[in-house]
Amino acid sequence: MSLTQQRKHHALGAVFFAALLAGCASKPSGPVQVVDRTQSGTQAQRQYQQQVTSGQYRVQRGDTLYSIAFRFGWDWKALAARNNISAPYVIRPGQAIHFGMPPSSASAAVQPTRPATPVTAPVVSSRPPVQSVPATKPATVSKAPVVSSTPPAPGKVESVTRSSKGWAWPSSGVLIGKFSSNGSLNKGIDIAGNLGQPVLAASDGTVVYAGSGLRGYGELVIIKHSDTYVSAYGHNRRLLVREGQQVKVGQHIAEMGSTGTDRVKLHFEIRRQGKPVDPLQYLPRR
Template sequence: MRPSPSQSEVRTSSQLRWLTRWRTHALSLAVCATLAACAGSPTYGPVPAGSYRVKSGDTLYGIARANNARAADLVRWNGLTDPDKIEVGQVLRVVPPAGSSSASSGGSSSSDSARSRAPDRTAPKRTPVPAAPRIATNKIPMVWPANGPVLANFNGSSNKGVDIGGNAGDPIYAAAAGKVVYAGSGLRGYGNLVMLQHENGYLTAYAHNRTILVKEGASVSKGQKIAEMGDTDSHGTVKLHFEVRQKGTPFNPRDFLPSR
């Protein structure tokens, strides 16, 4: 006959069973916590070279700085409407698109460089530096294209030429010898317009004419009558709007015209 277990043996056996159950429960809790963490953190695939996946705490300025780019470039490359609204998991292009003049030729993945970036700080606001004004080169002498008074002078922004007053039908003259490269009314805001191409890359424009007297492709001499003065479409003011440009940049016509 098997002897009955002592009180100490019963107590020890009970403690072992409790310890086994506690370990099993703890292991179950650990497994559940791990599964919950995995479910709450979506798994993303690798990002292509030249791209970066947004992480928690990232800002567009920090991502740009870590990848030697400007925040404005990232906005343009990724078609973002609000640079302050990027989402965790979002993939951003951090290098210029293929074919861009500033595109780099190869290099390591931007996500690798982002791992070693410094903690993000608020990007300081930069004061834009105005570009130095272009200086006209190899100026050509010109004559006044109309005889009336100057109504408005060049300021480089709202007025890229000079406005010369007069009466409807007053003659408009070529300021310098050249070739007619445009004669028509297809340019909005200029009415009937004549444009002449001159030497040294200069171009003159004569706007708001009542009548155009030359055709495209024709050569004209300095002082030749090319049009008749008319009025503007919007205000009905009789005047000539005259511009001088070189490679697209407008210059003050009075720098080319004789003093009055």
């Protein structure tokens, strides 16, 4: 290699090194964001929505007022009041649940006030029409099927340690996911465990949802503890309770699993008036 070629080679190397340093200097000095790929498939689906305040939702089979409120960031009492649903808060498939002002209320709010015009309403009978039945063929009365109202056998109740706020850990295991308050990913905590490991009620209450209708939660149990608090237990393998059942703190309500996620774990949430709160602020210190 001639002297001229050597000089050109060194010059090109210097230019490349300077460009590399400039590229490094242009990067932000703050911490680099790390994405946990093991959680993206589940938590991206389970992102907590800020309270939906417009539009409506059509009730699907298996929905409850509590599960709809949980899904769309509402306090169940407020959602019931918005839709004029009174106790025992029964909803039916196809029913419209309004998040904003119902159309009738909205139209009434913008209608100008007009003098009332007396209108004579026709008399409408509230009784169903009576069909005549031939005397030779007496009417046949079909009996409704008898449905057992006996609740499932109560699960085992373990002796657990409760915090000063009355809450107990829903399962033993390593804490692998903490609450996030920035509105992005985790609105509860995640506890690792073994397949089939008991999941316990974190406080006394009533089961208001037991099913798999909420995307990203797998087999899910929601318990109402008071007019203020509900708790949720997701990704179970098997549910041991049904809606309407009373449970005690420490009672077995499910078996830990991996439904709706990529590993065996329990996703646990506490919501206060519909808003997620950090469960670690309510559970006993370990």
